[in-house]
Amino acid sequence: EAGVVQSPRYKIIEKKQPVAFWCNPISGHNTLYWYRQNLGQGPELLIRYENEEAVDDSQLPKDRFSAERLKGVDSTLKIQPAELGDSAVYLCASSPRQGVFYFGAGTRLSVL
Amino acid sequence: DAKTTQPPSMDCAEGRAANLPCNHSTISGNEYVYWYRQIHSQGPQYIIHGLKNNETNEMASLIITEDRKSSTLILPHATLRDTAVYYCLPSEGGKLIFGQGTELSVKP
Numbered sequence: 001e002a003g004v005v006q007s008p009r010y011k012i013i014e015k016k017q018p019v020a021f022w023c024n025p026i027s028g029h030n031t032l033y034w035y036r037q038n039l040g041q042g043p044e045l046l047i048r049y050e051n052e053e054a055v056d057d058s059q060l061p062k063d064r065f066s067a068e069r070l071k072g073v074d075s076t077l078k079i080q081p082a083e084l085g086d087s088a089v090y091l092c093a094s095s096p097r098q099g100v101f102y103f104g105a106g107t108r109l110s111v112l
Numbered sequence: 113d114a115k116t117t118q119p120p121s122m123d124c125a126e127g128r129a130a131n132l133p134c135n136h137s138t139i140s141g142n143e144y145v146y147w148y149r150q151i152h153s154q155g156p157q158y159i160i161h162g163l164k165n166n167e168t169n170e171m172a173s174l175i176i177t178e179d180r181k182s183s184t185l186i187l188p189h190a191t192l193r194d195t196a197v198y199y200c201l202p203s204e205g206g207k208l209i210f211g212q213g214t215e216l217s218v219k220p
Binding site for chain 2: 004031035041042043044045048055056091093095098099100101102103104105106
């Protein structure tokens with residue numbers, strides 16, 4: 001069974017440019033999460049989806065970040081425009097039940 | 113949300129048991145304790161979870177104190193591939209709140 005798939009694995013952009021990350025969760029997992037992980041820190045929750053509905057986006061910086069999960073399967077996280085402080089690893093996870101999360105390998109973003 | 117406290121780093125000799133402690137004195141009665149680990153350049157990986165009773169699976173054992181204020185993750189025979197950051201975290205309401213974790217170094 002394939003795990004959570006994220007792409008791209010790495011992305012380097014200049015500040016003020018837009019960027020998008022894609023996530024394909026494990027089939028049948030209705031709950032999907034986006035986390036951001038800064039160097040040396042634990043992951044921080046950005047947004048949580050139940051099917052196609054964002055049920056917790058309180059930590060998502062809505063002035064520049066947006067996310068969508070069309071048809072309740074794949075999800076896209078976008079930053080526009082990117083800032084230097086957005087450099088981090090962006091992790092996607094899906095969950096079949098409370099507390100048990102399956103994470104993708106993440107997208108490492110570098111903003112120059 | 114319950115707050116957890118873990119030592120920032122630990123060393124363990126290969127083949128020996130690794131015992132990773134976690135303090136979660138503010139955990140509520142219906143919050144499970146979950147353990148995850150993150151190997152370098154990978155996403156976090158689920159290890160084990162428990163509520164009141166001790167738990168064991170193919171990866172590890174989890175010992176929870178009777179008052180539920182602390183727990184210990186035990187890797188019975190640590191290998192070099194167990195070198196990772198280990199996170200102890202409660203989960204309630206469908207969220208996992210990560211702290212700093214314990215960086216475990218398994219040495220030959």
